[in-house]
Amino acid sequence: MVTFIQELVNSLSVASVIILMGIGVTLIFGLTGIINFAHGEFLMLGGIGVWVLVSNGLGYIPALLISVALVGLLGFLLERGLFQFTLLRPNNGFMASLGLSIVLQHVVIRIWNSFSKSIPEPLPGVWEIGQIRFIKMRVVVVVVTAIVVAVTFFTISRSRYGLALRASLADRQTAALMGIPIRRYITVIFAYGSAIAGLGGALTIALFPITPFVGSEMIMLGFAVSLIAGLGNVAGVVGAGLILGLVNGMSGAYGTPEWTNAYSFGLMIVILIFRPQGLFGGTMGPAIE
Amino acid sequence: MTVLEVSGIRKQFGGVVALAGIDVTIKSDEILGVIGPNGSGKTTLFNTVCGIYRPDAGRVRWNGEDITAKAAFQIGRLGIGRTFQQAMSFPALSVRENVQIAMEHGSRRGEGAIRPWSSPEELLAFVGLEGFADESANAMPFGNLRRLGIAVALGGRPSQLLLDEPAAGLNEAESAELVQLFRRVHQLGVGVCLIDHHVGMMAELCGNLIVLNFGNKIADGPTDTILRDAKVIEVYLGAQS
Amino acid sequence: MEAQWGQPLNKDSHSAVAVALDAAERHGADGESTRGFKPSWELAAVAALIVIGVLALPWLKPGYRTLSFALTTGVTAIVLYGMAIPFGQAGIMSLGYAGLMGFGAYTAAILSRDFGMNMWQAMPFSAIVAAVFAGLFGLPSLRISGHHFAITTYVMCELLRIVLTNGGKFTGAATGLDLPPIGTVLGINMDKLANAYLLVAVFMLASILVAYLIGRSSYGRTLRSIRENEQLARSVGINTNLHKVVAFMVSGLFAGVGGNLQAYNYRHISPDLYGGSISLNFALMVMLGGARTIFGPLTGAVIVTFLPEVMRIDPVDSRIAYGLALIAVIMLLPGGVIAVTERVYRRLTETVIATRRVGPSHAGSSSARGD
Numbered sequence: 001m002v003t004f005i006q007e008l009v010n011s012l013s014v015a016s017v018i019i020l021m022g023i024g025v026t027l028i029f030g031l032t033g034i035i036n037f038a039h040g041e042f043l044m045l046g047g048i049g050v051w052v053l054v055s056n057g058l059g060y061i062p063a064l065l066i067s068v069a070l071v072g073l074l075g076f077l078l079e080r081g082l083f084q085f086t087l088l089r090p091n092n093g094f095m096a097s098l099g100l101s102i103v104l105q106h107v108v109i110r111i112w113n114s115f116s117k118s119i120p121e122p123l124p125g126v127w128e129i130g131q132i133r134f135i136k137m138r139v140v141v142v143v144v145t146a147i148v149v150a151v152t153f154f155t156i157s158r159s160r161y162g163l164a165l166r167a168s169l170a171d172r173q174t175a176a177l178m179g180i181p182i183r184r185y186i187t188v189i190f191a192y193g194s195a196i197a198g199l200g201g202a203l204t205i206a207l208f209p210i211t212p213f214v215g216s217e218m219i220m221l222g223f224a225v226s227l228i229a230g231l232g233n234v235a236g237v238v239g240a241g242l243i244l245g246l247v248n249g250m251s252g253a254y255g256t257p258e259w260t261n262a263y264s265f266g267l268m269i270v271i272l273i274f275r276p277q278g279l280f281g282g283t284m285g286p287a288i289e
Numbered sequence: 290m291t292v293l294e295v296s297g298i299r300k301q302f303g304g305v306v307a308l309a310g311i312d313v314t315i316k317s318d319e320i321l322g323v324i325g326p327n328g329s330g331k332t333t334l335f336n337t338v339c340g341i342y343r344p345d346a347g348r349v350r351w352n353g354e355d356i357t358a359k360a361a362f363q364i365g366r367l368g369i370g371r372t373f374q375q376a377m378s379f380p381a382l383s384v385r386e387n388v389q390i391a392m393e394h395g396s397r398r399g400e401g402a403i404r405p406w407s408s409p410e411e412l413l414a415f416v417g418l419e420g421f422a423d424e425s426a427n428a429m430p431f432g433n434l435r436r437l438g439i440a441v442a443l444g445g446r447p448s449q450l451l452l453d454e455p456a457a458g459l460n461e462a463e464s465a466e467l468v469q470l471f472r473r474v475h476q477l478g479v480g481v482c483l484i485d486h487h488v489g490m491m492a493e494l495c496g497n498l499i500v501l502n503f504g505n506k507i508a509d510g511p512t513d514t515i516l517r518d519a520k521v522i523e524v525y526l527g528a529q530s
Numbered sequence: 531m532e533a534q535w536g537q538p539l540n541k542d543s544h545s546a547v548a549v550a551l552d553a554a555e556r557h558g559a560d561g562e563s564t565r566g567f568k569p570s571w572e573l574a575a576v577a578a579l580i581v582i583g584v585l586a587l588p589w590l591k592p593g594y595r596t597l598s599f600a601l602t603t604g605v606t607a608i609v610l611y612g613m614a615i616p617f618g619q620a621g622i623m624s625l626g627y628a629g630l631m632g633f634g635a636y637t638a639a640i641l642s643r644d645f646g647m648n649m650w651q652a653m654p655f656s657a658i659v660a661a662v663f664a665g666l667f668g669l670p671s672l673r674i675s676g677h678h679f680a681i682t683t684y685v686m687c688e689l690l691r692i693v694l695t696n697g698g699k700f701t702g703a704a705t706g707l708d709l710p711p712i713g714t715v716l717g718i719n720m721d722k723l724a725n726a727y728l729l730v731a732v733f734m735l736a737s738i739l740v741a742y743l744i745g746r747s748s749y750g751r752t753l754r755s756i757r758e759n760e761q762l763a764r765s766v767g768i769n770t771n772l773h774k775v776v777a778f779m780v781s782g783l784f785a786g787v788g789g790n791l792q793a794y795n796y797r798h799i800s801p802d803l804y805g806g807s808i809s810l811n812f813a814l815m816v817m818l819g820g821a822r823t824i825f826g827p828l829t830g831a832v833i834v835t836f837l838p839e840v841m842r843i844d845p846v847d848s849r850i851a852y853g854l855a856l857i858a859v860i861m862l863l864p865g866g867v868i869a870v871t872e873r874v875y876r877r878l879t880e881t882v883i884a885t886r887r888v889g890p891s892h893a894g895s896s897s898a899r900g901d
Binding site: 339 | 748751752754755758759761762763764765766767768769770
């Protein structure tokens with residue numbers, strides 16, 4: 001039982017990273033229709049950025065802030081320079097993002113190398129409550145994720161900004177007539193989602209070493225959680241992320257780590273077939289009869 | 290003659306009652322009009338008959354056979370052809386291919402009259418689209434797109450046509466041409482049932498009218514009588530003028 | 531209110547923006563090529579050139595490396611022509627084709643190992659197994675559409691890779707399986723690369739021909755009707771669900787044959803050949819060349835396979851250049867290389883014709899738009 005609870009606790013930090021990935025995907029894919037396979041590379045860059053800065057003597061926290069800001073800026077530039085031209089043809093945007101993913105990955109390999117990179121633990125030590133051990137940094141990751149989720153959720157669902165955003169999604173033409181600047185919203189969402197992915201990477205590297213290839217794996221988990229949750233559903237991503245985090249943790253703990261992704265993917269397929277609008281209902285489910 | 294019988298059809302979308310249990314009989318020897326304010330359930334009626342929606346209650350019978358549970362494509366094969374409000378076509382395909390597709394599928398029983406056209410070009414000529422066969426459907430002006438929709442429906446060799454606002458967005462001259470086209474279609478022995486807001490056109494074309502309001506049928510009978518009916522004037526015609 | 535109930539089901543309704551912009555796209559730069567493969571003397575000339583070029587390649591002394599790349603391209607192209615049936619004709623993108631190819635390849639390897647079958651004996655089984663799984667992979671398309679479906683099939687591919695990797699002795703786990711050589715065909719020794727290449731080339735040309743015939747047939751038209759307007763297709767009596775699954779199964783036959791040929795030519799297969807990223811690469815090739823054009827898939831396969839090779843630079847630099855080239859091509863040539871080439875060609879010929887005739891014709895453009 002103690003092992004089980006311990007694994008549960010450990011799963012939470014894995015779930016956090018998946019959730020950060022999923023939020024970006026659900027916002028960008030769900031709300032703007034851009035399918036960005038390079039979104040995983042943003043996570044990778046966030047982590048690599050922290051590694052570079054920390055290796056050059058910067059503290060973890062300033063390194064994290066700078067790295068996240070840079071990834072957000074990169075997202076902004078890519079939306080302005082690339083993805084805004086593919087809004088009309090989502091398939092082309094999807095293809096361009098594949099190219100982008102290859103470029104970002106190999107630029108990192110070109111400048112540094114393809115080996116895994118790690119930084120010294122920014123916050124070493126554990127808290128013990130009873131027999132359960134909480135690794136401090138993991139707790140920080142969970143708390144930061146919770147804050148990001150809360151901010152995102154309330155911005156999207158409660159604020160005037162979020163209201164205008166959702167209105168513009170329900171009826172783009174009417175929204176444009178009402179003077180809602182949809183193009184700018186798309187840019188902001190894209191940059192914000194990218195920065196969140198960068199944050200995911202910056203937090204990940206505090207827990208595990210990462211390689212330049214981490215993005216390709218994370219992007220699939222990102223798609224999986226956002227589709228399991230229902231596209232555009234930020235709160236749902238938390239639920240789905242927790243489920244996948246648990247699946248990850250438990251299959252690792254109980255001896256079938258090589259099947260971990262199979263469980264996540266299988267779950268996603270089953271849910272998409274039986275509930276195309278996602279487990280928690282997407283704002284924008286696919287066409288069903 | 291074929292008979293399409295709708296009895297007690299009820300359809301609800303969330304809290305909105307689109308059809309509140311109505312009975313309609315559509316015979317192929319008449320031109321029947323369906324009128325009513327927006328949101329009165331006219332299109333829902335067509336969509337329910339055509340298998341796009343499954344009704345919450347009630348039955349649809351086609352020549353006595355219960356077709357309520359049939360899928361949209363099966364209804365198309367039975368010889369019930371339809372057009373859509375949005376002037377649908379297969380946009381990137383040529384006009385000829387649009388019609389060919391329908392002619393290669395459609396009704397399988399060969400019921401109803403023998404059609405006088407044996408090639409896509411002849412059918413296109415029948416609806417007044419001669420010379421357009423090689424155009425892209427999406428390159429055609431709107432009026433022609435409406436005609437193409439009718440040609441596609443006719444290509445399936447229907448014995449009953451359901452036309453959803455076939456004249457919407459057309460000018461007077463174009464509507465008048467459509468009236469002639471529908472008369473010719475009807476002379477072939479094809480039942481014609483249409484929804485439209487052009488009361489003038491409906492009065493000229495239809496022998497009988499059905500009036501819907503808030504999902505209820507409020508009147509049903511010969512056109513002259515209906516258009517003088519006080520209730521109809523109140524809910525629909527009054528609002529029009 | 532009523533207008534909304536009657537709205538057509540939109541393929542891309544996962545996103546409001548995509549929906550709103552969809553109409554604009556439909557009226558966009560879709561060429562002649564979207565209507566199936568129209569025969570013309572130009573098409574015949576290009577086809578003849580391709581046939582001659584493909585078959586003559588071994589006599590041009592291309593070197594071992596180029597020839598083996600060409601063989602890979604040929605095997606890939608077979609799968610791509612299958613993929614282009616549901617994607618180009620019916621408009622449904624699946625990212626499961628590396629996996630389906632894997633079913634063909636593993637079927638061939640396992641039948642060879644356990645039943646001593648040779649390539650020809652195993653080929654029908656490869657094709658059928660891949661077709662059955664193609665149908666299964668395609669089933670979700672009845673419920674989910676657009677990119678949801680594409681991602682689902684990608685994930686199915688990844689699932690297959692995990693199953694193959696953990697399949698123990700039956701699938702050879704991560705190391706994979708070995709196959710015997712093809713041996714001789716009609717007295718020709720297939721151990722020689724040039725001969726093996728020609729065998730693949732013949733299969734590839736045949737698959738182009740089959741894809742062409744399907745595109746020209748009324749069946750191709752039926753599939754295009756699903757792509758263009760599923761609801762209207764149903765209303766004229768087309769069983770769209772059945773046709774989607776059948777289209778996938780037909781494309782699976784191509785993938786199965788491709789997988790079989792790949793297995794026997796590589797003589798060693800492993801799960802990594804059939805994962806999601808390979809599928810993505812296939813999708814890239816098809817889209818790059820143009821799924822709706824008859825020579826698009828081949829062009830895409832050639833470009834993607836040979837581009838890094840032609841650039842002959844450090845592998846990492848070559849990947850970067852490849853990614854950048856890819857982005858550039860997509861941004862500059864939306865609709866695929868072939869469609870754009872075709873359009874340029876048509877514009878050139880039209881200019882020539884127009885200067886010969888007395889002014890251009892205006893057939894049918896005089897009708898006024900009613901309101």
